[in-house]
Amino acid sequence: MSQMYEPALAAFKPPVEEPRRDDVPVSDVTVMMVDDEPMMIEVTQTFLEDAGYRRFVSVIDPRLALTTARVKKPGLILLDLMMPGMSGFEVLEQIRGDESLRYTPVIVLTAASDPASKLRALELGATEILAKPVDESELKIRVRNSLAFKAYQDRLANDDPLTGLPNRRVFVDRLKSALLQGQMRGRQLALLHINLDRFRQVNDTLGHRAGDTLLAMVAERLRVVTQAYAGLMPLGYARAPMLARLGGDEFGLMMPELGGPEPAANIAHDIVGELARPFEVAGQDLFITPSIGIAMAPQDARDDASLLRNAGVATKHAKSSGRNAYHFYRQQLDNVSLERLTLETQLRRAGVRKELVLHYQPKIDLSSGQICGAEALMRWNHPELGLVSPTKFIPIAEETGQIVELGEWVVDEVCEQMEKWRRSDGLDLQVSLNVARHGLASGRLGEVIASAMSRHHIGPGLLVLELTESMLMDRVETIAEKLRALRDLGVELSIDDFGTGYSSMSYLKQLPLHELKIDRSFVKGSAEDRTDAAIVSALIVLGHSLGLRVVAEGVETEAQRATLAALGCDSYQGFLCSPAVPADRFVHTMRDFNARKGG
Ligand code: C2E
Ligand code: CA
Ligand code: CA
Numbered sequence: 001m002s003q004m005y006e007p008a009l010a011a012f013k014p015p016v017e018e019p020r021r022d023d024v025p026v027s028d029v030t031v032m033m034v035d036d037e038p039m040m041i042e043v044t045q046t047f048l049e050d051a052g053y054r055r056f057v058s059v060i061d062p063r064l065a066l067t068t069a070r071v072k073k074p075g076l077i078l079l080d081l082m083m084p085g086m087s088g089f090e091v092l093e094q095i096r097g098d099e100s101l102r103y104t105p106v107i108v109l110t111a112a113s114d115p116a117s118k119l120r121a122l123e124l125g126a127t128e129i130l131a132k133p134v135d136e137s138e139l140k141i142r143v144r145n146s147l148a149f150k151a152y153q154d155r156l157a158n159d160d161p162l163t164g165l166p167n168r169r170v171f172v173d174r175l176k177s178a179l180l181q182g183q184m185r186g187r188q189l190a191l192l193h194i195n196l197d198r199f200r201q202v203n204d205t206l207g208h209r210a211g212d213t214l215l216a217m218v219a220e221r222l223r224v225v226t227q228a229y230a231g232l233m234p235l236g237y238a239r240a241p242m243l244a245r246l247g248g249d250e251f252g253l254m255m256p257e258l259g260g261p262e263p264a265a266n267i268a269h270d271i272v273g274e275l276a277r278p279f280e281v282a283g284q285d286l287f288i289t290p291s292i293g294i295a296m297a298p299q300d301a302r303d304d305a306s307l308l309r310n311a312g313v314a315t316k317h318a319k320s321s322g323r324n325a326y327h328f329y330r331q332q333l334d335n336v337s338l339e340r341l342t343l344e345t346q347l348r349r350a351g352v353r354k355e356l357v358l359h360y361q362p363k364i365d366l367s368s369g370q371i372c373g374a375e376a377l378m379r380w381n382h383p384e385l386g387l388v389s390p391t392k393f394i395p396i397a398e399e400t401g402q403i404v405e406l407g408e409w410v411v412d413e414v415c416e417q418m419e420k421w422r423r424s425d426g427l428d429l430q431v432s433l434n435v436a437r438h439g440l441a442s443g444r445l446g447e448v449i450a451s452a453m454s455r456h457h458i459g460p461g462l463l464v465l466e467l468t469e470s471m472l473m474d475r476v477e478t479i480a481e482k483l484r485a486l487r488d489l490g491v492e493l494s495i496d497d498f499g500t501g502y503s504s505m506s507y508l509k510q511l512p513l514h515e516l517k518i519d520r521s522f523v524k525g526s527a528e529d530r531t532d533a534a535i536v537s538a539l540i541v542l543g544h545s546l547g548l549r550v551v552a553e554g555v556e557t558e559a560q561r562a563t564l565a566a567l568g569c570d571s572y573q574g575f576l577c578s579p580a581v582p583a584d585r586f587v588h589t590m591r592d593f594n595a596r597k598g599g
Contacts, residue, residue, distance in 0.1 A: 032074035163219035171244035190264035193311035265401030268326035292326035359580035460490030469501025520554030527559035
C-alpha cells in the first residue's frame with residue numbers, strides 16, 4: 001500500500017495504532033469543498049459521509065474560497081484545480097499565504113493527467129493530489145491520512161511528548177488570550193505554578209528513566225484533578241481550566257473566569273492530596289510532594305509574563321514554608337501582609353501543635369430560663385501572641401484554603417465532645433458549629449459530617465450548622481439540594497448573623513432551615529432604640545412565620561433579655577449568661593447557671 005503515498009508523505013506513518021483521547025473525532029472535522037461542479041461536491045460529500053464525516057462547507061465560486069475558509073476554519077480542504085474565474089492554483093496560493101490557514105491540509109482534485117500541474121500544485125503546498133473522477137476508497141484514505149498527519153504535526157508543535165500535556169508555548173498563548181477575555185468580562189484568573197519538591201533527587205538516585213516515568217505519572221494525576229474540577233463543563237469551554245507542562249518538573253494550571261481565589265485554593269488543596277499517595281516506579285514506592293504558587297489576575301499582575309513570575313515567587317514561599325503546600329502571591333509584603341504571612345505559616349502548624357481549641361458559649365431557652373445548648377467557637381492559643389481572635393485567622397484560613405481542614409477538624413472535635421458530655425455527664429446537648437464561607441461549596445462537608453456523626457454516635461437533631469446569608473446566595477435549587485442533603489443526615493440548619501445580608505423571604509421559604517440567629521448589631525440597641533426594637537420584632541415575626549426557631553446573639557443586659565422574651569424570641573446567647581468557655585468548664589457553667597435560675 002505504500003506506493004499510494006505521494007513522495008511528500010512517503011516517510012510518514014500515521015500513528016493510527018495509538019488513538020489518543022484528545023484526537024478530534026471524524027464527525028467534528030469540517031471538510032470544505034471548492035468545486036465549480038455541484039455534482040462533484042455532492043458525490044464527494046456522499047463518500048465522506050459514508051466514512052463518518054458530518055460537517056461540510058461547499059464553495060462553488062473559487063473567489064469566495066479564501067474568505068469562507070477564514071470564517072469556517074475547516075480541518076481540511078478539497079480543492080478542484082480547473083475552475084472558471086479563478087484557478088485552484090491561485091486559491092491554493094492564497095490559502096498558503098494566509099496566517100490562519102497556512103497549515104490546513106489541502107487535497108487537490110484534478111482531472112489533468114499531466115505531471116507538470118501536479119508538480120505545480122505540490123510546489124504551491126498541496127498536501128495530496130487526487131485524480132478525478134475520484135475513487136471512493138482512495139479519497140477516504142487520503143483524507144484520513146492528511147488529517148492524521150496534521151494532528152501529528154500539531155502534537156509535535158503543541159504537546160510535551162513525555163506527558164502528552166500542552167507545552168509552555170501553547171500555555172502562554174492561551175494565557176494571553178484568557179487574560180484579555182477576563183479583563184473584558186471583569187473576571188479573575190488564577191495561575192498555579194506547580195513545582196515538584198526534591199525531584200532532582202529522584203533523577204540522581206534512580207536515573208532519568210525513572211524520573212521520566214514519575215513525571216508522566218504526576219501529569220496523569222494532575223490531569224485527573226483538573227478534569228474533576230472541570231467536571232461537566234463542555235470540552236473547550238472558555239471556563240475550563242488548562243493544564244500544561246512548563247518544563248522540567250514544573251507544571252502550570254490556569255483557571256480563567258473566576259469570581260475569586262477560592263477555586264484555586266480548592267484545586268491546589270486537591271493536588272496536594274492527590275500527589276500524597278505513593279507512585280510505584282520501577283517496582284518501588286516513591287513519594288513526591290508539590291510546592292504550588294498561585295498568582296491572581298488582575299490583582300497580582302495583568303500580563304502573562306508578570307503573572308508567571310509572581311506565581312513562581314509564590315512557589316518559592318511555599319517551598320520555604322515547608323514544602324508540600326500552596327501559597328498565594330501577595331504583591332507588597334508590607335508589615336500587614338508580613339504579619340499575615342507569618343500567621344498563615346504558623347496557622348499551618350497550629351493544627352499539628354494542638355494550638356487550636358474550641359470554646360463553647362451557652363445558649364439559653366427564654367421560656368424556661370435554662371441553658372439548652374451551645375455554640376462552638378474556635379480559638380487559637382498562639383505561643384507568643386496569646387489568644388488570637390477567629391475574626392483574624394478565619395479569613396486567612398479561608399484565603400489559603402486551610403479552612404477546609406480546619407472545618408473538618410471542628411466537625412470531628414464537636415462530635416467527640418458531644419459524645420463525652422453524653423457519656424460522662426449524661427447530657428444530650430444541642431451544639432452549633434460555624435460553617436466557613438466555602439465550606440458548603442467544597443462538597444465534602446456532608447461526607448465529613450456523616451462520618452463524624454456515626455463514629456461518635458450522634459443522634460439526629462443534636463448537631464446544628466450555622467450558615468451565613470451570603471453563603472446561601474446561589475441559585476436556589478442548587479443551594480436547596482445541598483441543604484436537603486445535610487438535613488437528611490440529621491443535622492439542623494441555622495442562618496447566622498441574620499439581617500445583615502440580603503435574603504428575601506420568598507428565597508428563604510424554599511430552603512430547608514430550622515433556625516434563624518438575629519445579628520448582634522440589632523440586639524445591641526433593642527432595649528433603648530425604637531428602630532432596633534422594631535427590627536428585632538420584625539425579624540422574630542419573620543422567623544416564626546417561616547416556621548423557624550429564633551435565637552438572639554450578643555445579649556449583654558437584662559433589659560435586652562427582657563425585651564426579647566417579651567417579643568417572643570425563643571432563645572439567646574451572650575455575655576449576660578456567659579462568654580464562650582473551654583469545654584471542660586462548660587458543664588460547671590451550665591449547672592451553676594441553671595441552679596441559680598431555679599432549674
Ligand atoms: P459568630 O458566629 O457571629 O459568633 C459570635 C461571636 O460573638 C463570637 O465571637 C462570640 O464570642 C461573640 N459574642 C458572644 N456573645 C457576645 C456578647 O454578648 N457581646 C459581644 N460583643 N460579643 C459576643 P468570636 O468567638 O470572636 O467569633 C467571631 C466569628 O468568627 C464568629 O462569629 C464566626 O463567624 C467566626 N468563627 C468562630 N469560630 C468559628 C469556627 O469554628 N468556624 C468558622 N468557620 N468560623 C468561626
Ligand atoms: Ca455563629
Ligand atoms: Ca453570629
